[in-house]
Amino acid sequence: MKQTKGVSTNDFDYLRQLVGEHTAVVLSAEKIYLAELHLQPIAESTGFAAIAELVAHLQTQPFNNLHVQTIEALVTNETLFFRDRHPFEALKQYILPELIEKRAIERSLNIWCAGCSNGQEPYSIAMLIREHFPLLTNWSVRLIASDFSTKVLARAQKGHYNQLEIKRGLPKNLRDKYFHRLDNSWQIKEEIRQMAEFHQLNLMQSWSSLPEIDVIFLRNVLIYYDIATKKALLTKVKQQLRTDGYLFLGSAETTINLDGSFKQVSFNKSICYQLHNV
Numbered sequence: 488m489k490q491t492k493g494v495s496t497n498d499f500d501y502l503r504q505l506v507g508e509h510t511a512v513v514l515s516a517e518k519i520y521l522a523e524l525h526l527q528p529i530a531e532s533t534g535f536a537a538i539a540e541l542v543a544h545l546q547t548q549p550f551n552n553l554h555v556q557t558i559e560a561l562v563t564n565e566t567l568f569f570r571d572r573h574p575f576e577a578l579k580q581y582i583l584p585e586l587i588e589k590r591a592i593e594r595s596l597n598i599w600c601a602g603c604s605n606g607q608e609p610y611s612i613a614m615l616i617r618e619h620f621p622l623l624t625n626w627s628v629r630l631i632a633s634d635f636s637t638k639v640l641a642r643a644q645k646g647h648y649n650q651l652e653i654k655r656g657l658p659k660n661l662r663d664k665y666f667h668r669l670d671n672s673w674q675i676k677e678e679i680r681q682m683a684e685f686h687q688l689n690l691m692q693s694w695s696s697l698p699e700i701d702v703i704f705l706r707n708v709l710i711y712y713d714i715a716t717k718k719a720l721l722t723k724v725k726q727q728l729r730t731d732g733y734l735f736l737g738s739a740e741t742t743i744n745l746d747g748s749f750k751q752v753s754f755n756k757s758i759c760y761q762l763h764n765v
């Protein structure tokens with residue numbers, strides 16, 4: 488059997504299936520390096536000499552916390568503050584001003600970051616709101632951030648970032664205004680932290696706990712799914728989005744050829760999506 492630095496192709500096939508069944512994330516064959524990189528520490532901390540032993544153990548056990556840890560270690564959490572910049576510009580210049588006008592009577596807005604990873608995306612939105620929309624302090628604004636992974640949610644909820652993370656995408660003026668400096672890291676201030684609510688939500692399961700949403704950030708999540716899952720997810724998005732709401736996807740993602748109910752809307756360099764009937 489082919490063995491690659493401790494992870495056989497058979498073991499990786501089992502791991503791929505485990506991740507796919509739980510999250511729908513498709514791990515292609517070349518992602519075997521993820522297993523090599525991330526599973527050794529889990530194997531060691533749980534008393535297994537090698538990844539192969541960890542995998543053999545997982546295969547004989549009913550689904551438990553070790554399976555969850557393994558899945559979380561294999562799913563990509565790459566994120567940064569104000570990722571791709573343009574969606575946040577569109578939100579600031581066009582979308583929030585438009586929605587504030589439209590919702591002036593109800594004075595309420597729901598924004599959802601689906602697949603929020605370590606929190607940089609929802610906190611970018613929170614800082615943008617605090618900086619540019621003081622009027623919203625008197626509104627009911629729900630900034631909902633969700634992920635299937637309790638590991639990333641725990642980090643997101645803390646709002647504590649290392650030097651490398653803080654340097655990625657966050658302008659210095661916002662860093663100095665909204666973070667406390669600790670020894671070698673940064674803690675987001677409570678006024679921003681409490682603007683976001685974090686929930687565990689597996690996108691493959693029910694969304695019934697969510698309200699209707701005005702703006703959905705579902706960025707850099709669809710790329711990990713197969714076509715059938717992307718389509719199924721966009722059908723759920725359609726039901727969750729207010730009829731005049733906006734959907735943001737990642738820069739390598741689109742609804743085109745997946746779901747004809749969405750139209751592309753461009754704001755300068757940013758593309759987002761709305762339902763056709765708007």
Ligand SMILES: C[S@@+](CC[C@H](N)C(=O)[O-])C[C@H]1O[C@@H](n2cnc3c(N)ncnc32)[C@H](O)[C@@H]1O
Pocket residue numbers: 509510511512562563564565566567570601602603604605608633634635636639688689690691705706707708737
């Ligand atoms: C690459 S990160 C993107 C983070 C952020 N949206 C961004 O664009 O910077 C993808 C996130 O989606 C989450 N994710 C993947 N599959 C999921 C699922 N089935 N349910 C909920 N979250 C999922 C992962 O845990 C990860 O944190």
